[in-house]
Structures are given as structure tokens and as C-alpha cells.
Amino acid sequence: MQDVDVVIIGAGAAGLAAAKTLRAAGKSFRLIEARDRIGGRAWTTDTDFGVPFDIGCAWLHAADRNPFYPEAQAAGWTLYHHDAGLDHLWFGTTRASDADMARLAVADEALREAIEAHADPDDRLSDLIGNCHFLRANATYAGPMDFARDADEISIADYQSAECLDPNYFTLEGFGALIHRWGADVPVTLNCPARLLRWDGPGVAVETDQGTIRAHAAIVTIPTGALAFDALRFAPELPLSHRAAIFDLPMGLLTKIPLQVTGTRFDLNPFDDLLIEGLAKHDLYFLCFPFDLDLMVGFVGGDFAWELEAAGEEAGVDYVTGKLVSIFGSDTRKHVRKGMMTNWAGDRWARGAYAAARPGKADARSTLAEPVADRIWFAGEALGGGLKQTAAGARISGETMGKAVAAHLG
Ligand SMILES: Cc1cc2nc3c(=O)[nH]c(=O)nc-3n(C[C@H](O)[C@H](O)[C@H](O)COP(=O)(O)OP(=O)(O)OC[C@H]3O[C@@H](n4cnc5c(N)ncnc54)[C@H](O)[C@@H]3O)c2cc1C
Structure with missing residues (x-):
């Protein structure tokens, strides 16, 4: 008496990819979504600046392996090759000299080698960084701005198993808009939060605000952060292995604070990477004037991002504006028209940006990838393999789990 083969x-x-995979395999499914839109953490909007802006994912990472890259080309998206680097660096209010930049390049190589050579999976990334501020400046990309957690909360083993994300492409029309376009042919029930997943009878029964759906199997793509906040409950409870894995894959946070800056370019070029290094990991990165738009997109990550989002948008915009003033002078303020701040921490269906394993817990990813009682499969960016944390990894994970479920159902 099942309504469909699979409830997603x-x-x-991840969920859209699972649905497309099941459809291709001839399986029936019902895909339900808590929000009033598809895309989840892939979301482009033009309401703030009158141009497309990605609130969530923006870079098409690992374009040579990223299934969204050919989609973007086919859709005619405007693509710009942009691998994160460091064009301009300030240590606080002191501009790094050419000699500093050279030392930084050496430190970057040293850090990369130390990570590659490191064997003890229990160690924290911070153990390799210490107090050298050249290493710290580099490690801001390895840590808060990339893994979305501070280096002392990053498992070296988890970090090591992430693939290099070059080549990276940025789009004018928006990565979120691309994913929306790609997913538009999939039937989805919106505004339909799943509340309880029962697996005490045959198959599964998912209780939602729009009734109960019965299926042979479920694919759950809810972010680990939202699962840890009981965005979905399970009856009976999940096995301890899976519950522990969810808590061992907490969300990191990456926060964007874009400023609309008009009437000046500060002698910067479109797509320049600018970093203002602070103490206590209060680092602030800017993607400068992408596509020559009047935007300087500030980013903070890790613990500082949680602090800034807690302080609120006004405080965030004020802080970032103040930092620009501190390096470019007080005239700067009159060029800043407006700003906004993303708030993934307060988003109840995400509770953060993306997952990173706790030090010593890198195995949590493979544990969570194991099906529960051949009825519940998890998918999403946390299970994205070498492309973990990325939208491409989420899609690949959805496809992988979709195939596994289809094969299981026969
Ligand atoms: C600020 C930021 C910047 C990023 N930058 C990049 C980048 O540049 N490049 C990149 O590749 N990736 C980036 N990412 C990561 C990327 O956005 C994610 O990895 C990817 O979008 C995750 O897809 P997913 O399907 O796993 O999860 P999600 O997109 O979160 O989808 C899960 C869905 O489940 C829904 N849901 C939750 N609870 C329930 C419930 N109880 N019932 C029904 N539905 C529910 C949610 O609403 C959501 O739509 C970024 C993320 C953030 C937040």
C-alpha cells in the first residue's frame, strides 16, 4: 500500500538530482520541500542590488568535474574563470609589501606540503599553522573562507580528502538561478516540511503538513545542521551510529556581506581578491567588483561569521564598511550606497553554510552514507565525496543515492 516507490x-x-535519477530508472517518487522554492542553499536573487546575487553557492568549483559546468555553457551563462588567490593583503591597516607577498607564497607552499604529508587523522588544521601570520593569512582560505570553520575545528583528514576545487568559474546570471533552471522540470511539492519519518512498519511513512506519504524507501537530503535541530524526527530513532555521524558533521558558516560601492574602484580590478587579516581569525575577504558591477562582496567565515550574524545585518554592514574605510580612507563611506548580509545561521532549514567533520571524526561521512535498514538513504553536500561541501558534490551524492535506491528496489 505504498503511494510511491521513493519519498525524497x-x-x-541533491534532492533534485535524486529525483531525476529515479525518474530515469523508471521509479515513482514524491519530492517534498519545506520552503516555497526549490534550490535550497542555491539561491540567486536580484532584490537587493537590481542584479543577480548569489545568497548561497556562487562559484562553479572543479569545472572539469562539475556536472553543472556544461549546463551553464548550454544555458549561455556568462562564465568567468576565477580561482581564489590573493591580489591585495592588509595585516590590519598595514598593507603587505612585495616582500611580504613573496613570503606569503612560500608559506602557502609550506602549508600545502604540511597538509599533504600529515598522517594523524585526529589532528586539527591549526596544529600546522601556529602563530605565523603569513601562514595564518593563507590558512584563512584553507579554513574559515573555504571550510567555513576555524582551523582548530577542522580535521586534517577531512580536509585532506577534499579535492582541489580549481578550475573555478563565477557566473553573472547566478549559480542558484542555474540550479533552479536545471531543476525546473522536476515535480516538487513546496511548502511541505516533513515532520516525522516512521520506519517501524514496512517501508517508510513520512508525516508532513500536507498529509502522510508512504513509500518503499526515503532519500533524506536535509542539511546535517537542520537534522541536528530536529528539522525531521525519526520513529524509531536512528541508530546511534547515524545520530552520532550527524552531530560529528556540524555546519560551518560562511557569511557574505556585499556592499554596493559607486563612483570609485579604489584602483582595484574586477575580480581582484583582497584580504584584510585580523587577529583572532577576524579575517575579511573581498571579491572586488565582479563583472565590473558596483559590488564589493565581503566574506567572513568560521566562528567570526557566527558572531557577526548574531550581531545582525546593520552591525555586519557597518563593520565591513568600517574596514574599507580603515584601508582606503574616510572618503570611502560616501561611496558605499547600501549593503546586506546573508543569514544562513538563522535559516531553520539549513542552520549554517555546509558541513565539516569534527577533528577525529572524518569517518562520519562514510557512516552517514550507509543506508539505514535498507529503507533510509541520506544524501547532500556532506556526502559529496571529494567535492564535499559544494553544489556539485550535493548533486553527485543525490545521483549516487538515487542509483543505489533504484538498484535496491530492482
Ligand atoms: C554562503 C554559502 C556559499 C556557498 N558557496 C558555494 C560555492 O561558491 N560553490 C559551491 O559549489 N557551493 C557553495 N556552497 C555550498 C552549496 O550551496 C551547497 O553545498 C549545496 O547547495 C547543498 O545542496 P543540498 O541539496 O545538499 O542541500 P540544500 O540545498 O540545503 O537542500 C536541502 C533542502 O532540504 C530542505 N529541507 C530541510 N528540512 C526539510 C524538511 N523537514 N522537510 C522538507 N524539506 C526540508 C531545505 O529547505 C533545502 O531546500 C555555499 C553555501 C553557502 C551557504
């Missing part, structure tokens, strides 16, 4: 929970990149 969450219509982000």
Missing part, C-alpha cells in the same frame, strides 16, 4: 525530502541540488 528536500529539493536542493
Whole structure:
């Protein structure tokens, strides 16, 4: 007496990919989504600046392996090759000299080698960085701005198993808009949070605000952060292995604070990477004037991002504006028209940006990838393999789990 073969929970990149895979395999499914839109953490909007802006994912990472890259080309998206680097650096209010930049390049190589050579999976990334500020400046990309957690909360083993994300492409029309376009042909029930997943009878029964759906199997793509906040409950409870894995894959936070800056370019070029290094990991990165738009997109990550989002948008915009003033002078303020701040911490269906394993817990990813009682499969960016944390990884994970479920159902 099942309604469909598979119920899929969450219509982000992973859920949409699972649905497309099941459809291709001839399986029936119902895809339900708590929000009033598809895409999840892939979301482009033009309401703030009158031009497309990605609130969530923006870079098409690992374009040579990223299934969204050919989609972007086919859709005629405007693509710009942009691998994160460091064009301009300030240590606080002191501009780094050419000699500093040279030392930084050496430190970058040293850090990369130390990570590659490191064997003890229990160690924290911070153990390799210490107090050298050249290493710290580099490690801001390895840590808060990339893994979205501070280096002392990053498992070296988890970090090591992430693939290099070059080549990276940025789009004018928006990565979120691309994923929306790609997913538009999938039937989705919106505004339909799943509340309880029962697996005490045959198959599964998912209780939602729009009734109960019965299926042979479920694919759950809810972010680990939202699962840890009981965005979905399970009856009976999940096995301890899976519950522990969810808590061992907490969300990191990456926060964008874009400023609309008009009437000046500060002698910067479009797509320049600018970093203002602070103490206590209060680092602030700017992607400068992408596509020559009047935007300087500030980013903070890790613990500082949680602090700034807690302080609120006004405080965030004020802080970032103040930092620009501190390096470019007080005239700067009159060029800043407006700003906004993303708030993934307060987003109840995400509770953060993306997952990173706790030090010593890198195995949590493979544990969570194991099906529960051949009825519940998890998918999403946390299970994205070498492309973990990325939209491409989420899609690949959805496809992988979709195939596994289809094969299981026969
Ligand atoms: C600020 C930021 C910047 C990023 N930058 C990049 C980048 O540049 N490049 C990149 O590749 N990736 C980036 N990412 C990561 C990328 O956005 C994610 O990895 C990817 O979008 C996750 O897809 P997903 O399907 O796993 O999860 P999600 O997109 O979160 O989809 C899960 C869905 O489940 C829904 N849901 C939750 N609870 C329930 C429930 N109880 N019932 C029903 N539905 C529910 C959610 O609403 C959501 O739509 C970024 C993320 C953030 C936040």
C-alpha cells in the first residue's frame, strides 16, 4: 500500500538530482520541500542590488568535474574563470609589501606540503599553522573562507580528502538561478516540511503538513545542521551510529556581506581578491567588483561569521564598511550606497553554510552514507565525496543515492 516507490525530502541540488535519477530508472517518487522554492542553499536573487546575487553557492568549483559546468555553457551563462588567490593583503591597516607577498607564497607552499604529508587523522588544521601570520593569512582560505570553520575545528583528514576545487568559474546570471533552471522540470511539492519519518512498519511513512506519504524507501537530503535541530524526527530513532555521524558533521558558516560601492574602484580590478587579516581569525575577504558591477562582496567565515550574524545585518554592514574605510580612507563611506548580509545561521532549514567533520571524526561521512535498514538513504553536500561541501558534490551524492535506491528496489 505504498503511494510511491521513493519519498525524497528536500529539493536542493541533491534532492533534485535524486529525483531525476529515479525518474530515469523508471521509479515513482514524491519530492517534498519545506520552503516555497526549490534550490535550497542555491539561491540567486536580484532584490537587493537590481542584479543577480548569489545568497548561497556562487562559484562553479572543479569545472572539469562539475556536472553543472556544461549546463551553464548550454544555458549561455556568462562564465568567468576565477580561482581564489590573493591580489591585495592588509595585516590590519598595514598593507603587505612585495616582500611580504613573496613570503606569503612560500608559506602557502609550506602549508600545502604540511597538509599533504600529515598522517594523524585526529589532528586539527591549526596544529600546522601556529602563530605565523603569513601562514595564518593563507590558512584563512584553507579554513574559515573555504571550510567555513576555524582551523582548530577542522580535521586534517577531512580536509585532506577534499579535492582541489580549481578550475573555478563565477557566473553573472547566478549559480542558484542555474540550479533552479536545471531543476525546473522536476515535480516538487513546496511548502511541505516533513515532520516525522516512521520506519517501524514496512517501508517508510513520512508525516508532513500536507498529509502522510508512504513509500518503499526515503532519500533524506536535509542539511546535517537542520537534522541536528530536529528539522525531521525519526520513529524509531536512528541508530546511534547515524545520530552520532550527524552531530560529528556540524555546519560551518560562511557569511557574505556585499556592499554596493559607486563612483570609485579604489584602483582595484574586477575580480581582484583582497584580504584584510585580523587577529583572532577576524579575517575579511573581498571579491572586488565582479563583472565590473558596483559590488564589493565581503566574506567572513568560521566562528567570526557566527558572531557577526548574531550581531545582525546593520552591525555586519557597518563593520565591513568600517574596514574599507580603515584601508582606503574616510572618503570611502560616501561611496558605499547600501549593503546586506546573508543569514544562513538563522535559516531553520539549513542552520549554517555546509558541513565539516569534527577533528577525529572524518569517518562520519562514510557512516552517514550507509543506508539505514535498507529503507533510509541520506544524501547532500556532506556526502559529496571529494567535492564535499559544494553544489556539485550535493548533486553527485543525490545521483549516487538515487542509483543505489533504484538498484535496491530492482
Ligand atoms: C554562503 C554559502 C556559499 C556557498 N558557496 C558555494 C560555492 O561558491 N560553490 C559551491 O559549489 N557551493 C557553495 N556552497 C555550498 C552549496 O550551496 C551547497 O553545498 C549545496 O547547495 C547543498 O545542496 P543540498 O541539496 O545538499 O542541500 P540544500 O540545498 O540545503 O537542500 C536541502 C533542502 O532540504 C530542505 N529541507 C530541510 N528540512 C526539510 C524538511 N523537514 N522537510 C522538507 N524539506 C526540508 C531545505 O529547505 C533545502 O531546500 C555555499 C553555501 C553557502 C551557504
